[in-house]
Amino acid sequence: MNDRFASLQLFIRVARSGSFSAAARAMGMTQPTASRTIAALERQIGAKLLSRSTRAVTLTDAGLDYLARSEAILAALDEADHAARGTGELRGTLRVAMSPSFAIRTVFPRLARFSERHPDLRIEFALSDARHDLIGDSVDVAVRIGILNDSTALARKIGTVRRVLVASPAYLARTGTPRIPSDLAGHAIIVGPAGQGSEAWSFRKEGKTMSIRVQARLVIDLSEAATAAAVAGLGVVSTGAGSVQAEVEQGALVRLLPDWEIGDSDIHTILPAGRAAKASARAFAAFIAAEIREIEMFTI
Helix, strand or coil, X not given: CHHHHHHHHHHHHHHHHCCHHHHHHHHCCCHHHHHHHHHHHHHHHCCCCEEECCCCEEECHHHHHHHHHHHHXXXXXXXXXXXXXXXXXXXEEEEEEECHHHHHHHHHHHHHHHHHHCCCEEEEEEXXXXXXXXXXXXXXXXXXXXXXXXXXXXXXXXXXEEEEEEECHHHHHHHCCCCCHHHHHHCCXXXXXXXXXXXXXXXXXXXXXXXXXXXXXXXXXXXXXXHHHHHCCCCEEEEEHHHHHHHHXXXXXXXXXXXXXXXXXXXXXXXXCCCCCCHHHHHHHHXXXXXXXXXXXXXX
16 A cells, blocks of 8 residues: 555656656655656556656656546545544645745744644745746645736735835945936846846836836846845845845845835735645645734835
């Protein structure tokens, strides 16, 4: 039974990642062992589940159906175990995706409360400002800030991040402090992940809207790095308030144009569509939602 259970887990990882080597690493085995395990599973079933080539691993029609049924079985087993314990305690592995900045500044300082309630739950964090493929990367729950592109994902809005404009005191001493949005034309602009692909920033004040074209001096695909660049005096950055809360409070960064609004970004918890959510994924999503409601770090 344990071998069959492990085989199903491995098959799901291979199917979702499209890679034997990636699935093998995640399961703590070698790639040849993973290949032999899947081959044995296919012989036992009597059907080919995966098509292998030098470029990719894809599901056969039988594999697609088997994947859906396997995930439902494992999710049901997880739920049965959880219910049988009757204590609310969670076990197994939970894979969570979110941005590094949100994890470091918001989640990790509060995670002990969740982990202490569930000491037997292993949590794997996949941290990137790029959007994860929830299915392909075997993500159980994600936290995303900004516009959602996964129309089929199961999303729940849990909060809002206020966007702010900041720069270091040293930078402002050299260049002067912008008083109105049009003053930004003469400043070095740092564009982080949220601003990439946009050539203009919109500002609102007392019902009036002003759009300013910006030309990036630096383009950085990691929010934490964009914040570090601003602290180093390299320019002005537009980012979420939570990403610079500590730096503003410590005086390392100064908020600019505080009377002007530059937009908010919604925070969502995301559960992958097409499969039953783990009890641990639902519990983690509820925990994050409750924590967001209790903090005020997004309103500097």
